Amino acid sequence: MSKLAILGGPKAVTATPRKYRSMGAEEKQAVAEVMDSDCLSGFYGSWGDEFLGGPRVKAFEAAWAKRFGSRHAVSMNSATSGLVAAMGAIGLGPGDEVIVPPYTMSATAMAPLAYGGIPVFADIEDETFCIDVDAVKAAIGPRTKAIIAVNLFGHPARLHALRALADERGLILIEDNAQAILASETGKYTGTIGHIGVFSLNYHKHIHTGEGGVCLTEDDNLVLRLQMIRNHGENVVEPLELPDIASLVGFNYRLGELAAAIGSVQLAHADRHISRRVAIAEKLSAGLQGLEGLTVPAVRPDCSHAYYVWSARYDERAAGVSREVFSEALTAEGFPHFTGYVRPLYRLPVFQRRIGFGSSGFPFTLTNRRYEGDLCPVAERLYRSELLCFETCMYDLTEAELDQFVAAVRKVHGARGDLRKV
Numbered sequence: 001m002s003k004l005a006i007l008g009g010p011k012a013v014t015a016t017p018r019k020y021r022s023m024g025a026e027e028k029q030a031v032a033e034v035m036d037s038d039c040l041s042g043f044y045g046s047w048g049d050e051f052l053g054g055p056r057v058k059a060f061e062a063a064w065a066k067r068f069g070s071r072h073a074v075s076m077n078s079a080t081s082g083l084v085a086a087m088g089a090i091g092l093g094p095g096d097e098v099i100v101p102p103y104t105m106s107a108t109a110m111a112p113l114a115y116g117g118i119p120v121f122a123d124i125e126d127e128t129f130c131i132d133v134d135a136v137k138a139a140i141g142p143r144t145k146a147i148i149a150v151n152l153f154g155h156p157a158r159l160h161a162l163r164a165l166a167d168e169r170g171l172i173l174i175e176d177n178a179q180a181i182l183a184s185e186t187g188k189y190t191g192t193i194g195h196i197g198v199f200s201l202n203y204h205k206h207i208h209t210g211e212g213g214v215c216l217t218e219d220d221n222l223v224l225r226l227q228m229i230r231n232h233g234e235n236v237v238e239p240l241e242l243p244d245i246a247s248l249v250g251f252n253y254r255l256g257e258l259a260a261a262i263g264s265v266q267l268a269h270a271d272r273h274i275s276r277r278v279a280i281a282e283k284l285s286a287g288l289q290g291l292e293g294l295t296v297p298a299v300r301p302d303c304s305h306a307y308y309v310w311s312a313r314y315d316e317r318a319a320g321v322s323r324e325v326f327s328e329a330l331t332a333e334g335f336p337h338f339t340g341y342v343r344p345l346y347r348l349p350v351f352q353r354r355i356g357f358g359s360s361g362f363p364f365t366l367t368n369r370r371y372e373g374d375l376c377p378v379a380e381r382l383y384r385s386e387l388l389c390f391e392t393c394m395y396d397l398t399e400a401e402l403d404q405f406v407a408a409v410r411k412v413h414g415a416r417g418d419l420r421k422v
């Protein structure tokens with residue numbers, strides 16, 4: 001085996017991986033047709049047919065609902081907007097609690113704050129990094145209104161168990177499915193098991209429209225509320241003669257016609273874009289299986305993984321060198337990766353200083369909940385020393401390049417004894 005690159009040897013990865021492009025001729029054509037139509041958005045913020053958007057938005061939503069076998073799809077201009085709209089749609093009010101994982105993109109935990117809700121953090125599972133059902137049970141209190149489960153890195157949370165728990169306790173289950181399009185649990189797509197499933201179409205996701213999002217729901221009441229919050233809903237309470245107007249203040253979360261047209265094409269090719277990532281991830285897992293101190297991503301037997309990220313667990317004690325030293329050596333070999341993901345979200349100043357809006361501390365003035373210490377030990381451990389990831393989504397890789405990636409990790413692992421001496 002050649003000398004480690006960090007010690008002056010040759011790099012294991014000789015190619016510079018290209019960025020994966022999912023946009024093609026069909027997307028270009030779809031954009032050109034919208035430009036020719038001169039209608040870049042069909043929305044009006046008052047009641048009528050255009051309250052629900054233009055022709056491409058409607059076609060995109062119909063296609064999305066059909067693809068996922070869901071009754072309703074409501075497009076949004078981001079998953080963040082979708083999560084916030086979901087909080088309003090379920091009637092979340094000041095002081096109501098929403099159970100969230102701490103190991104996710106910040107928008108998951110910020111969404112309840114938009115309605116004065118209080119995020120309550122429940123720890124994650126070691127194996128899949130998704131919210132732990134027992135930790136959720138322990139976090140439920142008299143003010144709990146909802147649970148947001150994140151299908152992190154593309155693997156489903158224990159969604160059926162969480163849905164059963166939510167139904168039993170009169171709670172709402174929201175799925176943050178931003179990272180897991182076309183993943184499944186017991187044959188059912190993620191995003192369709194909770195009361196509302198939220199997808200992201202931002203530039204970094206499996207399929208994208210630059211920015212964008214979609215909410216799925218089976219519920220006829222929730223769909224109307226999502227549509228209203230998306231588009232200045234306060235204006236349509238009277239024409240619709242709605243008795244329950246709580247949290248129907250609307251925003252502009254509308255998706256434009258260009259993005260919707262692109263989204264329809266991307267959706268039609270979603271299987272191709274996702275199976276490409278799955279192939280990359282499976283090859284990495286097969287090539288790196290069984291290395292002492294490195295656990296390749298788990299896939300629960302009843303699940304399929306969408307591999308937004310290939311997420312391995314590193315055990316410093318078993319490997320004999322720290323994750324940081326191992327990671328530096330991997331970087332020197334030319335293997336692109338990242339470690340740790342995010343600091344558990346309760347460490348953010350918004351929670352540590354308990355100031356949401358204004359300077360008096362709202363909405364934390366409504367709760368005795370505190371965010372002190374190592375609230376969620378599993379998330380802390382993954383962040384500090386265990387998680388080691390590769391972004392399957394980013395690169396367009398040949399088999400030979402993938403072989404080099406595998407070889408880079410095996411090389412560093414095989415020579416990690418040399419790293420102890422540095």
Ligand SMILES: Cc1ncc(COP(=O)(O)O)c(C=O)c1O
Nearest residue numbers: 078079080105107178200201202
């Ligand atoms: C888990 C998760 N939730 C929510 C979001 C927010 O998505 P968007 O950028 O579409 O608002 C992201 C984006 O990365 C995410 O990864």
